[in-house]
Amino acid sequence: xxxxxxxxxxxxxxxxxxxxxxxxxxxxxxxxxxxxxxxxxxxxxxxxxxxxxxxxxxxxxxxxxxxxxxxxxxxxxxxxxxxxxxxxxxxxxxxxxxxxxxxxxxxxxxxxxxxxxxxxxxxxxxxxxxxxxxxxxxxxxxxxxxxxxxxxxxxxxxxxxxxxxxxxxxxxxxxxxxxxxxxxxxxxxxxxxxxxxxxxxxxxxxxxxxxxxxxxxxxxxxxxxxxxxxxxxxxxxxxxxxxxxxxxxxxxxxxxxxxxxxxxxxxxxxxxxxxxxxxxxx
Ligand SMILES: [Zn+2]
Numbered sequence: 001x002x003x004x005x006x007x008x009x010x011x012x013x014x015x016x017x018x019x020x021x022x023x024x025x026x027x028x029x030x031x032x033x034x035x036x037x038x039x040x041x042x043x044x045x046x047x048x049x050x051x052x053x054x055x056x057x058x059x060x061x062x063x064x065x066x067x068x069x070x071x072x073x074x075x076x077x078x079x080x081x082x083x084x085x086x087x088x089x090x091x092x093x094x095x096x097x098x099x100x101x102x103x104x105x106x107x108x109x110x111x112x113x114x115x116x117x118x119x120x121x122x123x124x125x126x127x128x129x130x131x132x133x134x135x136x137x138x139x140x141x142x143x144x145x146x147x148x149x150x151x152x153x154x155x156x157x158x159x160x161x162x163x164x165x166x167x168x169x170x171x172x173x174x175x176x177x178x179x180x181x182x183x184x185x186x187x188x189x190x191x192x193x194x195x196x197x198x199x200x201x202x203x204x205x206x207x208x209x210x211x212x213x214x215x216x217x218x219x220x221x222x223x224x225x226x227x228x229x230x231x232x233x234x235x236x237x238x239x240x241x242x243x244x245x246x247x248x249x250x251x252x253x254x255x256x257x258x259x260x261x262x263x264x265x266x267x268x269x270x271x272x273x274x275x276x277x278x279x280x281x282x
Pocket of ligand 1: 019020127235
């Protein structure tokens with residue numbers, strides 16, 4: 001596995017960014033400041049590898065407003081996002097672990113997509129972005145059915161954090177589903193994430209978006225739950241991965257072992273990545 005050395009102690013870490021939204025054109029790149037960032041689908045890999053990140057995970061997000069051709073419905077938008085993720089996977093190879101979208105108003109299509117992706121060896125759903133795809137309830141009947149099929153196929157479901165009570169209910173109803181919540185959030189939301197982690201051993205939290213900048217938050221989480229279920233994530237290209245790397249690598253409240261786990265070890269285990277295959281550069 002590729003490792004990057006940081007800091008005065010010359011520690012080496014494998015860094016897997018569990019939460020990104022890779023893009024294949026300007027329309028699917030929703031960095032608000034992209035015209036200042038010299039970003040392209042071609043230089044994404046070299047840019048992130050330059051920061052020490054050796055793998056990224058996540059979904060491509062197409063939106064109606066960005067494209068000249070508008071989608072007839074949400075499923076068309078989703079199908080196009082999922083198709084683009086598979087094309088990027090071909091381009092990026094082992095660097096990229098694609099995630100795909102599902103939608104509770106399209107249960108049959110979503111379940112077929114799960115079966116198709118499963119056959120292709122894809123195990124990651126999401127990050128799901130209901131606020132973009134026009135839905136909002138993680139406890140609705142349609143999403144229940146989708147989660148049941150996802151669980152049968154041993155999928156990992158990465159989802160955008162929305163209402164706390166609804167997320168509680170989803171975890172209660174689906175204790176066997178591997179769920180990765182995105183974004184710790186501010187204090188009250190983060191505390192609720194920690195409570196949910198206590199409710200289910202299958203509930204993980206990625207550190208992307210809001211939250212990691214609050215000093216001591218990760219130390220608190222590890223003290224309450226251990227380091228195993230926190231995953232490094234940035235939400236690139238929306239957020240700046242350098243800031244998230246600093247938030248973990250330079251956090252003197254964490255031990256080196258904890259950093260190794262959070263930066264890449266936990267994701268490697270969760271995704272079932274074979275360390276020996278990577279080590280010989282496959
Ligand atoms: Zn995201």
